Structures are given as C-alpha cells and as structure tokens.
Amino acid sequence: MSETAKPRKAHASPASGKNERPARGRRAAKDGAKDTGKKGTGTEPSKVYFTDMRCRIGTSLLDKMDKLMLAAGMERISFQNAFVAIKIHFGEPGNLAFLRPNFAKSVADRVKKLGGMPFLTDANTLYVGRRNNALLHMDAAYENGFTPFSTGCHVVIADGLKGADEVEVPIEGGVHLKTAKIGRAIMDADIFISLNHFKGHELTGFGGAIKNIGMGSGSRAGKMIMHNNGKPRVAHDKCVGCSTCARYCNQDAISFNEEKKASINHELCVGCGRCIATCNFDAIDTPWEGSSDDVNIRMVEYAKAVLDGRPHFHISVVNHVSPNCDCHGENDAAIIPDIGIFASFDPVALDKACIDAVNAAPVIPGSALGDRIGDPFKSGPSDKGASACGCAGHSGHAGQHDHFRFIHPTTNWRSQIEHAEAIGLGSGTYELVTIK
Numbered sequence: 001m002s003e004t005a006k007p008r009k010a011h012a013s014p015a016s017g018k019n020e021r022p023a024r025g026r027r028a029a030k031d032g033a034k035d036t037g038k039k040g041t042g043t044e045p046s047k048v049y050f051t052d053m054r055c056r057i058g059t060s061l062l063d064k065m066d067k068l069m070l071a072a073g074m075e076r077i078s079f080q081n082a083f084v085a086i087k088i089h090f091g092e093p094g095n096l097a098f099l100r101p102n103f104a105k106s107v108a109d110r111v112k113k114l115g116g117m118p119f120l121t122d123a124n125t126l127y128v129g130r131r132n133n134a135l136l137h138m139d140a141a142y143e144n145g146f147t148p149f150s151t152g153c154h155v156v157i158a159d160g161l162k163g164a165d166e167v168e169v170p171i172e173g174g175v176h177l178k179t180a181k182i183g184r185a186i187m188d189a190d191i192f193i194s195l196n197h198f199k200g201h202e203l204t205g206f207g208g209a210i211k212n213i214g215m216g217s218g219s220r221a222g223k224m225i226m227h228n229n230g231k232p233r234v235a236h237d238k239c240v241g242c243s244t245c246a247r248y249c250n251q252d253a254i255s256f257n258e259e260k261k262a263s264i265n266h267e268l269c270v271g272c273g274r275c276i277a278t279c280n281f282d283a284i285d286t287p288w289e290g291s292s293d294d295v296n297i298r299m300v301e302y303a304k305a306v307l308d309g310r311p312h313f314h315i316s317v318v319n320h321v322s323p324n325c326d327c328h329g330e331n332d333a334a335i336i337p338d339i340g341i342f343a344s345f346d347p348v349a350l351d352k353a354c355i356d357a358v359n360a361a362p363v364i365p366g367s368a369l370g371d372r373i374g375d376p377f378k379s380g381p382s383d384k385g386a387s388a389c390g391c392a393g394h395s396g397h398a399g400q401h402d403h404f405r406f407i408h409p410t411t412n413w414r415s416q417i418e419h420a421e422a423i424g425l426g427s428g429t430y431e432l433v434t435i436k
Contacts (some may be wrong), residue, residue, distance in 0.1 A: 045349070045427065045429040045430050046344060046345070046346035046348075046349035046429070046430045047072070047344060047345075047346075047349075047430065047431050047433055048342055048343070048344040048346070048349050048350055048353040048430045048431070048432050048433070049068055049072040049342065049344065049432075049434075049435055050068075050340055050341070050342050050343075050353070050432055050433065050434050050435065051064045051065070051067070051068045051340055051341050051434070051435045051436070052339070052340040052434075053319065053339070053340050053341075061341075062102060062103070062105075064341070064435070065103065065106050065315075065341050066109075066110055067435060068315075068341055068343050068435050069107070069110055069315065069343055070110075071433070071435045072313075072343040072344060072345070074110065074114075074313050074343070075114055077114075077191060077313065078311075079114035079116030079191065080114075080115035080116070081115060081116075081117070082115075082116045082117065082190035082191050083116075083117050083119070083188065083189045083190050083191070084111050084116040084117060084118040084119070084189060084190065084191045084192075084193060085119060085121050085158075085185065085186050085189035085191070085192050085193065086104060086107055086108060086111070086118050086119065086120050086121065086153070086193045086194075086195055087121055087122065087186065087192065087193065087194045087195065087212055087213060087216055087217060088104055088120055088121070088122060088194075088195045088212075089122060089196075089197060089212060089216065089326050090120075090122055090131070090140055090141040090144055090146050090155075091140070091144045091326045092129055092130060092140065092326065092327050092328060093130050093140050093143050093144065093329065094329035094330050095326050095327075095329060095330060095331045096320075096331055097197065097199065097320040097322040097326055097331035097334075098144065098197055098326045099195065099197045099317055100145070101144070101145040101146050101150045101151050102150075103195060103317060104120055104146060104195060105150065105151045105152050107195055107315065108120070108151055108152045108153040109152055111193070112152070112153075116191065118152075118153045118193075119153050119154050119155070119185075119189075120141070120146055120151060120153060120154070120155050120156070121155070121156050121157070121158045121183070121186060121189075122137070122141075122157065122158060122216055123157070123158040123159045123163070123182075123183040123186070123216060123217055123218060123219055123220075123222075123223075124137055124157060124159055124162070124219075124220055124277075125137075125220075125223070125327065126220055126223045126273070126276065126285070126286055127285065127327075128282045129327070129329065130329075131327075132163070133161060133162055133277070134157035134160060134161045134162070134163075135161070137157050138155055138157060141155050142155075156185045157183075157185070158182075158183025158184065158185040158186045158217060158219075159183035159184065159185075159219040159220065160183075160184065160185075162220075162277035162278065163219055163220030163221075163273065163276075163277045164219065164220065164221070164272075164273065164274055164277050165184045165185075165219070166181045166182060166183060166219035166221065166222065167182055167183075167184050168180070168181055168182075169181075169182050169187060169305040169306070170305070171301050171302075171304055171305045172304070172308055173304065173423040173424055174301045174304070174305075174423065175297075175301070175419075175422075175423065176297055176298060176301060177225070177298055177301045179305070180218065180222060180301065180302045180305035180306070181219045181221045181222035181225065182217050182218060182219065182222060182302070182305060182306055183217055183218070183219050186306060187306075189310075190310060191310060191311045191312065191313075192213075192310060192312040192313075193312065193314070194209050194212050194213050194312070194313075194314045194315070194347065195212075195315050195317075196208050196209050196211075196212040196314070196315065196316040196317070197319075197320070197326060198316045198317065198318045198321065198342075198354045198358070199320075199321050199322045199323075199324070199325065199326065200321065200322065200323040200324060200325075200335065200403075200404050200407055200408060201324065201325050201404075201408070201411070202323075202324050202325065202408055202411070203292060203295055203411065204292060204295055204296050204299065204411060204416065205292065205296075205404045205405065205408060205411035205412060205413025205416070206351075206354075206355060206358075206413045207325050207326075208316055208350070208351040208354055208355075209314045209316055209347035209348075209350045209351050210299060210300060210303050210347055210348065210351055210416050210420060210425075211299060211416075213302075213303040213306050213307065213314075213347060214226070214298075214299035214300060214301070214303035214306065215299050215302065217302065217303075217306045218302050219273065220273040220276055220277055221271060221272045221273030221274075222273075222302060223273075224271050224273050224276070224286045225271055225298065226295055226298040226299050226302060227286055227295060228286055228287055231264075231269060231271060231287075232264055232269070232271075232273070232275055232276055232285065232286050233284070233285065233286070233287055234261070234262045234263055234264060234283055234284050235282075235283050235284075235285070236259075236261040236262075236283075238281050238282060238283035239260075239261045239262050239281065239283040240260075240283070241256060241259075241260025241261060241262070242281075243256065243260075243262075244278050244279065244280070245262055245274075245279050246262065247278075248274045248275065248277075248278045249274065250272070250274075251268045251269060251270055251272075252268060253265045253266075253269040253270075254275065262283070262284075264284075292410065292411040292412045292415065293412055293415040296412070296413070296415040296416045296419065297415060297419045299416070300416055300419045300420045300423065300425060301419075301423065303347065303420070303425060304420075304423055304424075304425045307347070307425070312345070312347075313343070313344075313345060314343065314344055314345070314346075314347045314350050315341065315342070315343045316341070316342045316343075316350055316351070316354050317341050318338070318339040318340060318341070318342065318354050318357060318358065319334075319338040319339070319340075320338070321334050321335055321336050321338075321339075321358060322334060322335070323335055323367075323368045323369065323407050323408075332367070332368050333364070333366065333367045333368070334367060335363060335364060335368060335369035335370070335403060335407065336358055336361040336362065336363060336364060336367075336369075336403065337361060337362065339357050339358070339361060340357075342354055342357075344430070346426040346427060346430070347420075347426055348417060348421060348425055348426025348427055348428055349426055349427050349428065349430035350430075351416065351417065352417055352428040352429075353430050353432055355413065355417075358403055358404070359401060359403050361403075363401075363403070368407060369403055369406065372406060372407060373401075373406065
C-alpha cells in the first residue's frame, strides 16, 4: 500500500563534508521546510573523483575502487548502525553488460567497515520480463551472481512482491510532479548509495546515476507516471476475463465487455499500477508515449525525491558501455573502450563527467556506433558532411562528437542535466580529481 512520507531534513552540501544522518519526526519536517532547493546552483564546481582501469601487478581494480571511495570522502558519512541502500541494476537475465557482483561487494564491504548495514536493492519493472515481481526479480539477481555469499549482503526488492509497496514522497521544487511513488525499502534506508553501470539508453539517451536513482527507485506506479503519466491499457488477446484486476482497482475504472475482455476508463484511472501488478497473464501494460524530454524531466524529479533529506553517495563504472539499457535480455557490443570508475556526492556532476569521458573516447569499429558513423575520423553519414547527431562535426579529434545522440538521435540526454540543475539536484559543472 502507498502512504505519504513526511519531509525530511535536507542533507548537507557535498563540499561541506557534513553529510549527516537525517533528522526524524517533527525536527525532520521542520528542518526540511528550510531547504532552499538551491544545491548545485552555486559557482563552486562539484568534485568528481576518477580512477582508470589500469592495474599494476598486485593491485586489483577493486582495490582501486575502494581507494576511490575513500578519496571521494565516503567515510565522512556517519554509517554507524545505519541501514544503507545500495541501489543497483541486477541486469535482465541474458544480458552480460551489467556490473559484476564484485563491484557491489566492494561497496558493501566498505559500508560494513564503516559500521553500516548494507543491502542491495532495485524496484520491479513495468514491462514483462524476469524482474516484474519480487520473486522473479530475486531469481534474476541470484542468477546473475548477486547472492549474499558473493556480495556480502542481502537483496531486498524495494517495492515488494508485486511492485505496489510504495511511499508517496513530496518533491521539493518539483515543476512537473509534486510527489513521487518510491519503493518503501529505499525510503526506509538511512543512507542511499547508487552504484551505476554507465551506458546508452534508447529513451533517455544515457543511463547513469540519475536514471538509476529516479527510474530505478520508482514503484511500478511511479515508473508508469514517469513514462506516460500513468495510463495503462489492456491487450484483449491476452485477457482471459478473470476480473482479478477489477477486484484490486479502487477507482472502479475497469469494466468488461460481452466477451469478458477488460477495458480501463482513463478518466477514472489514477495510474496506481495495481492492475499491472495483479494480472498474471501480462495482459495489462503501459504505452511508452512519453517523449525523451518528458521522461527525463520526471525521472530527475523522482531522483530528487529519493535523495532529499539523507546522506547519499554515488559511484559509476564506465565499462562495457553498451548502446542500450541493461533491462534488455541481451546486450550489444561495447561502443567505446572501458574508461574507469567515477565517484561523487553530486549525481549530476557525476553523470556529466561520465558523458564527457564517453564522448571524448574513440569509437570501437564494428560496434553499433561504429557502424552508424563509419569512419570516426570523417564526417557523419548525412549530406554535405553535416553530422547526424547534431554536433559540430567529426574532424578526427575525440570529444567533438556526441556518441549517445548519434546512436539514439530521437533522444536528448541534456534535458536530464539541465532540469537537474534547475531544481537543485546538483551541478553539471565539475572538477575532476584523478586517483592513481
């Protein structure tokens, strides 16, 4: 069931080093009201810490990752006896581009050394697959190696068995949405850590920290709101007329025709997603009608709802950069060489640093991006040497080409960064600090 969460105390600026545990009860509500929502809008760039994939003999990449987390200031958070949500994407079975469980173990081990109680978490998916209810989702996580034995912590599916265990959280500074429906386990955590696999995405342009937090933490109803503002539909060829969906609809929005096929009245429907969760025949889904900008903007506001009021820290691994999301049951070849690991208290700066690094990287011939570009040292495939991605062109110098826009030309990843800055989620201006 859904319930409304009270406002919580806004966490301190990353630059201050005073990332405190959130206040509770009356104090939380009182202090939360004082938050101006202007974080990330100042002149000081956010610090993003980076380490590459090179490892000398005797030092593993996981050693470097742990060193990176400490250098970035993760230990400044008070973890003692705190429940720590490590938000990760477990990968759709069949996909091999998702992060190895070893990365999750490295984060969980560091959290435990600092006195925290970590758990890995993700929320159920809207679409049909191996992660659209908690039982299948946990099976998929275990199949892909995310077990308590390999990661050192448990898996908790954030929005419960059927994706309906949610908390309605106020979005301070929200422009398009005023509340967000977030998986309860994520909102119950004292500290939030995002661990992201950075890659392309066919709808949002790229998938990084913001997407992992916003879209990934939303309940099934929340995901529906982000994608198309919450109006499900029925595939009559799959509907068996069992009427289970109607029994769980509190709005009486579902009716049946003479052939006992369900239909949903969108004027009565509030987009709670219960019908999708309760249909055992996958007859109800949501049309993916939201534009790239619409989805990105709502996703950013969901991310702000998740992060406001408690300490948070973010890590992105830029390896196996596939053109599409890890939600696919397959993955295409990487479009660029592996780059490294980034960490920051600011998820917006983190995403921007990863984007810039990807766009500065050479294209791998034979990948989907390589096939679209042809020779990366020549102009794009459109007429008169103009670039199909809308960038200035390709003169043989890395960094002049928007890889993600080129491979998904109908998307606009910049709307994520722009809206995130506008509502105070973080800053797209950053200072990169390299850790050897």
